[in-house]
Amino acid sequence: MASCYLCGAQIPKGQGVRKTLYTGMGISGFSLFSSVLLDWILNTALRRRPAYVRSYYSVKMICGPCAASAAAADKRKLLVLGVALLVVTVLALVIVAANIVTR
Numbered sequence: 001m002a003s004c005y006l007c008g009a010q011i012p013k014g015q016g017v018r019k020t021l022y023t024g025m026g027i028s029g030f031s032l033f034s035s036v037l038l039d040w041i042l043n044t045a046l047r048r049r050p051a052y053v054r055s056y057y058s059v060k061m062i063c064g065p066c067a068a069s070a071a072a073a074d075k076r077k078l079l080v081l082g083v084a085l086l087v088v089t090v091l092a093l094v095i096v097a098a099n100i101v102t103r
């Protein structure tokens, strides 16, 4: 019997959900810190250009409740991403408009 990758619950046969999950992040170069962000800053500073970031995904079996909460989390992330894109677009438009006005 399989167990849930996220919560460890036993999954009865045929009831699990196969999902591609984000299993980690890696940076090409040195890895000194436990934080990916700090490693990225270090490697970017050393090379004087943005370090290459790799994301690792793999297909895992998870239980029904975890699949539901993962879907809800995905929706929240999409919403945040949408709002962030909107803010960036509005900012870009404001900058362009400001340039036109001052010209």
Ligand SMILES: [Zn+2]
Residues within 6 Å of the ligand: 004, 005, 006, 007, 008, 009, 062, 063, 064, 065, 066, 067
């Ligand atoms: Zn689970």
